[in-house]
Every structure is written in structure tokens, then in C-alpha cells.
Amino acid sequence: MIDELRITDLGVINDATIALHPGFTVVTGETGAGKTMVVTGIGLLLGERADPRAVRNGAERARVEGRFRDVAPALVARVEDAGGELDDGGTGPELLVARHLTAAGRSRAYLGGSSVPAAVCADVTSHLITIHGQSEQVRLAASDRQREILDRFAGAALAAPLGEYRSRYAERRSTAAELTELRDAAQARAREADLLAFGLAEIEKVAPEAGEDVTLAAEAERLQSADDLRLVATSALAALAGSDDEAGGAMTDVGMARKALDGQGDAEITALAGRLAEVSYALGDVAADLARYLDRLDAEPGRLEWIASRRSALQRLTRKYGATADEVIAWSADAAARLATLDSSDERIAALTERVTVLDAELAALAGRITAERGRAATAFSEQVLGELAALAMPHARLVFALTTGELGPHGADHVDLLFSANPGSEPRSLARVASGGELSRVRLALEVVLAADAEHQTLVFDEVDAGVGGRVAVEIGRRLAALSRHAQVVVVTHLAQVAAFADQHYVVVKADDGQVTTSGVLPVAEEERAAELARMMAGLETTDSALAHAGELVELAAATRRTG
Known part of the structure; x- marks a missing residue:
């Protein structure tokens, strides 16, 4: 208030x-x-x-x-x-x-x-607050507004099934929208699934490993310079152990130096001889590693060609699915997950179709309950409004809430049309077509009086x-x-x-x-000024004695009405 x-x-x-x-x-x-x-x-x-x-x-x-x-x-x-x-x-x-x-x-x-x-x-x-002005009279002629008024009168008996219906209707609408989207996109999903399957098969055939492209590039670079590496390693090995056709090399020289110092009995010389022994062992290890390195170089005659072929296969994948082998593997994982989703779309379509069928049955049942409740409310509402219209000097008026059942909509299956006739013998027709401005005002007021019980505060x-x-x-x-x-x-x-x-x-x-x-x-x-103001309203700018007398009668009539309630 x-x-x-x-x-x-x-x-x-x-x-x-x-x-x-x-x-x-x-x-x-x-x-x-x-x-x-x-x-x-x-x-x-x-x-x-x-x-x-x-x-x-x-x-x-x-x-x-x-x-x-x-x-x-x-x-x-x-x-x-x-x-x-x-x-x-x-x-x-x-x-x-x-x-x-x-x-x-x-x-x-x-x-x-x-x-x-x-x-x-x-x-x-x-x-x-609710404002009832000329715009409300225009709204009153609309079927949606007439339905709102009827539903308001029906109260809790209609509110429960109508609320449940609206919830189901909203679910049905969202479910049907998803179903339509899935069906419309079926061809696009099929094309996408084919592309994903082709890509996965292509990757599976090559079977790249994480970091493989980087590893192969380094190995290829090493193998491409094998001749230079062989010459370097052979020269180093000859310097250490001497060439195949003659003795010598660092290992021989160190051995001779160590032999010269052995057995002299001098502590400092003995220590130096021990250090030469360590150097001799170290040079022997390096010479052995160089020999094994040379053996490996000579043991992989076709390795470089295989690496070139493998890198070419990887490059075909990296041109399509990622810049590196790691990115190709990641694309493969994402593609497999997406393909699984696409493959499940048919199952989703079937589930949604079944749900729409169930919802349609539930909505039809609820719509029937809603129509029944509206029918009961329409009869009672019309009777009460006619009583009010009779009090408003329209004793012969007829007012009927006509319900026409059609397709299911957001508020049920009912189209509400408020039919009215002011005179006996006239068939009720749509309110907007037959009611004058004064009649619409009284119908609107009669409706509000009947609905007043819901207007507390x-x-x-x-x-x-x-x-x-x-x-x-x-x-x-x-x-x-x-x-x-x-x-x-x-x-x-x-x-x-x-x-x-x-x-x-x-x-x-x-x-x-x-x-x-x-x-x-x-x-x-002020109360004592009411009669004068009412007289002015009746007589215009000049207040006459007759207007004052009439105004006094109105004030007394109204006061008596308020006292008797």
C-alpha cells in the first residue's frame, strides 16, 4: 500500500x-x-x-x-x-x-x-500497484489478458497444474530445439566424423612418438657428417695408440716414461710413476671408446636413408595436424574424443525423441486438467461478474468466458474469448467488438470487484x-x-x-x-468542503444552490453507504 x-x-x-x-x-x-x-x-x-x-x-x-x-x-x-x-x-x-x-x-x-x-x-x-486506465481497456480486449484474468480468478486450483505445465512446456521447447539442431547438423557431423577418422588412421599408420622428430633430426645431422667424424676419430685413435702398421702414440710414450721411473726407490719418483699409471689407464679408456665409436659408424650403412624416410612421413603429418610430433599426438587425442562425441549423437537423438514423446503425453494430460479448471472458473466468474454488472445498471448484460481448445501453447491449449452483450436478445460476441466505452468501463470495474479478494495490501x-x-x-x-x-x-x-x-x-x-x-x-x-467541491464538479465554474443541494444529497448517500458497508 x-x-x-x-x-x-x-x-x-x-x-x-x-x-x-x-x-x-x-x-x-x-x-x-x-x-x-x-x-x-x-x-x-x-x-x-x-x-x-x-x-x-x-x-x-x-x-x-x-x-x-x-x-x-x-x-x-x-x-x-x-x-x-x-x-x-x-x-x-x-x-x-x-x-x-x-x-x-x-x-x-x-x-x-x-x-x-x-x-x-x-x-x-x-x-x-495496478493502474487501470484507457490502455487497460484496450488490453482487456485481448485474448491473453482475458486468460490472465480468468486464471487469476481460478486461483490455487489452477495454479498447481498450470505451474507444472509451464515447467514441462519449457523443457519440451528446449529438448525439441536441441533435437532439431542435432538433426539439422547430421550431414555436417557425418562429414566431420569422416575427416576425423581419416586423420586418426593416417596418424595411427605412422605411429609417431613424443619428441621423435627432434631426435631424428639430431641423428640425421650426425650421420650426414659421418666421414668427417670417422677421420677425426681415426686420427685421435692413432695419436693415442699409433697406426695399424707401426707402434707408437701417446700410450706407448706414457708407458715408456712410467717404466723408466718404476723401481727407483725414491718416494717422489714413485709418486710420479703412479700418476703416469693413472694417465695410462685413462688414455686406454679413451682409445677403447674411440674404437667402439668407429665400429658403430661402420655398422649403420642404411640408417641415414631410413631416417630420411621416417622424417618425411612425420612431415606429412605435421603439415596437417600440428607443427611438431607432440602436437600431432595431441590432435590425435582431441580428435578421438570428438569422434566419440559425434558417434554418440545418434544415441542422443534417439533419447531426445523419446523424451519429446513423453513430454507431449504429459503436456496433453496437464492441458486437459487446466481446461477443466478454467471451465469451472469461467462459469463461477461469469455469474459473479453479472451480479456486479446488474448493480452497475446493466441488469440484462451477458458475459461468457468462451474456451476454445487448440494446439498446445505456453499456457495450455485454451484460447479464451470474453463474450459480451448488453441487451436482452443479443447474442454475446467478442467484448472488443460490441462494448461501448462506458460498457467497457463497467465491465472492467465489475471484474476488479470480483477479483478484489486477491488484492489485499x-x-x-x-x-x-x-x-x-x-x-x-x-x-x-x-x-x-x-x-x-x-x-x-x-x-x-x-x-x-x-x-x-x-x-x-x-x-x-x-x-x-x-x-x-x-x-x-x-x-x-476537508470534509466540510466536500459538498462545495462536488457542486462545482456538477455545475461547472459557477456553483448554484441546486448543485449544492444535490451535492449534499450525494454526500449523505455516500456516507450512508460507507456506514452500512
Whole structure:
């Protein structure tokens, strides 16, 4: 429920604060005074599009602030998730919602003191306020809106199967989308699988090993210089051990030096002889290793040709699947995993097809339950609305929720059409085609009165609910709005005294003109001034004695209605 609404520099309203109480509040004023700016301001709090032309002439920005109490815990959680918080208003937590609009076209929304996108603000306030204006009458003619109203009346009995249906429908839609994607891509997957299989077979045939290309390149380089290496190794071996046809070499010289020093009996000479022995052993080891190296060079006559062939096979792979043997091996692993996924697509298609079949059966069963519940609700709803229409001076009206079952959709299989006739003998037809503006206003009000039990702690705003009516019908509209206000906070912008008389609280929009700028303010009407304001509404600019008398009668009638409930 909204406790206070403040509007600054919006339209012709300079600065106005409206303190709202539970029950029925009416806003009146002369044509062009700015009554609709009250509704426009509330609409901004609901996240409606901000029109910079609504900023008052000469002002930089317009501001609208609303203070709410009795906010449901679920909505409090949404406010906190958005970074806002509730204030301590003394009588309980209060939520402050604001919308700022600049003349340059920039708009900002605030929820619980935190700046949020307008859509986030609307997500909360839409559960607190509902505006019924001319646009709602247009919406009422749409089948989707008529279905929403019927489902709201049906309540929990429909909510359970409908919630389950929507969950299944969403799953069916995502499952069918995946199935379609897999089927459409079947040829592409087959081509990809063939390419992957070919590549894996080609790699498997060569069977590269990790780092093999690097190892073979080094060995090839060594073998390509074998002649030079053989000459170097032979020369080194000859220097150590002498040539094959003559003795000598370093090993012989060292041996002769060691033999000369052996057995002299001198400790220092003996030590030097030991060192020469170590040198002799080391030279023998090196000479043996050189001999073995030369033997290996001579033992691999076809090795270089084999290495060249092997490197050529590896290069064919590295041109396609990676720059190195290691990258080729990695591609092979990835390709094998991808191929396994592609091979499982047929199994996935079969599983998805089966799931769609199951979901279709479940949806059909749930849709049948939904249709049955809607049928029961439609009968009861129509009867109650007809009772309200009779009270609104439409005793012969007929209102029928016609259900046509068709293909399954997001909300079931039902197409809802609200059929209406105002006169006896007329066959009910679609509401949008046969109802006048005044009749639509009364049908809309009758629907809201019946649905009022679900509107606890909610604010209902009516703009031009009395369009196209007057006289006794206007009195009945005022009476029904008063009845509606026993269940919800009701705010009505009206030009009819017959409606305004039933309000618990009355505000009037007063216009002032200094010759250059028109400014309006919103003032409360004291109880003792009600009759004069109602008389002005009935008589125009001049209040006549008869208008005052008639206004007095309206005030007494409305007071009696409020007392009797």
C-alpha cells in the first residue's frame, strides 16, 4: 500500500504531496488542471517509459517519489537483492521508490535508496500497484489478458497444474530445439566424423612418438657428417695408440716414461710413476671408446636413408595436424574424443525423441486438467461478474468466458474469448467488438470487484473508469469502488461528482496561471468542503444552490453507504 506520493515538476504540477490512506481516495480537478499527472507519476514508479516532454516547462528535471508499507517479505528480498533497503517508518518498515527524469531525456530509478534499472524497479512495484486506465481497456480486449484474468480468478486450483505445465512446456521447447539442431547438423557431423577418422588412421599408420622428430633430426645431422667424424676419430685413435702398421702414440710414450721411473726407490719418483699409471689407464679408456665409436659408424650403412624416410612421413603429418610430433599426438587425442562425441549423437537423438514423446503425453494430460479448471472458473466468474454488472445498471448484460481448445501453447491449449452483450436478445460476441466505452468501463470495474479478494495490501489506480457514463450509473460506479476499497487501497481520478462522493479521502488539483506559466497543486478537500467541491464538479465554474443541494444529497448517500458497508 502506498502511504505518500510526492510529485515535483511533472507536467503542470510544481510540487505536490499526496498523503494516501487505506480505503477510497479520489482526485478531481478542472479539465487541463493536471489530474492525469498523478496517474503519470504513479506510472513512472511502475517503470513506464519516461517522456522528457513531461518535465515541467523551465525545470531541469521531474521527480516522483512513493513511500510504501506492508511490503511482502518476497518483495523485500528482491529489494535487498537489488542493493536497496527498507526504512524504519515508525509504524513499520517502509519502502521508498523514486524516479527522476531530466528534460534532456535521461531517467533514473531508485529502489530502497539504491539506483536500479527501471525494469528492476517495475519488477517490485508491479506487485504493489495496478493502474487501470484507457490502455487497460484496450488490453482487456485481448485474448491473453482475458486468460490472465480468468486464471487469476481460478486461483490455487489452477495454479498447481498450470505451474507444472509451464515447467514441462519449457523443457519440451528446449529438448525439441536441441533435437532439431542435432538433426539439422547430421550431414555436417557425418562429414566431420569422416575427416576425423581419416586423420586418426593416417596418424595411427605412422605411429609417431613424443619428441621423435627432434631426435631424428639430431641423428640425421650426425650421420650426414659421418666421414668427417670417422677421420677425426681415426686420427685421435692413432695419436693415442699409433697406426695399424707401426707402434707408437701417446700410450706407448706414457708407458715408456712410467717404466723408466718404476723401481727407483725414491718416494717422489714413485709418486710420479703412479700418476703416469693413472694417465695410462685413462688414455686406454679413451682409445677403447674411440674404437667402439668407429665400429658403430661402420655398422649403420642404411640408417641415414631410413631416417630420411621416417622424417618425411612425420612431415606429412605435421603439415596437417600440428607443427611438431607432440602436437600431432595431441590432435590425435582431441580428435578421438570428438569422434566419440559425434558417434554418440545418434544415441542422443534417439533419447531426445523419446523424451519429446513423453513430454507431449504429459503436456496433453496437464492441458486437459487446466481446461477443466478454467471451465469451472469461467462459469463461477461469469455469474459473479453479472451480479456486479446488474448493480452497475446493466441488469440484462451477458458475459461468457468462451474456451476454445487448440494446439498446445505456453499456457495450455485454451484460447479464451470474453463474450459480451448488453441487451436482452443479443447474442454475446467478442467484448472488443460490441462494448461501448462506458460498457467497457463497467465491465472492467465489475471484474476488479470480483477479483478484489486477491488484492489485499495492493493499490488499485483507476483513471477514467467512469468514461462514457453518468447519472445513476455513475452513482453505482462510486458505490462499487467504495466496496472494492474494503479489500484494497483504491485511488481514482474522475470528473464525476457521483463517483467522488463515495471517497473516504478527496484531493483536488488546482490550477494557477500567471499569464506565462500554468502551475497546478494538489490540495486535500476537508470534509466540510466536500459538498462545495462536488457542486462545482456538477455545475461547472459557477456553483448554484441546486448543485449544492444535490451535492449534499450525494454526500449523505455516500456516507450512508460507507456506514452500512
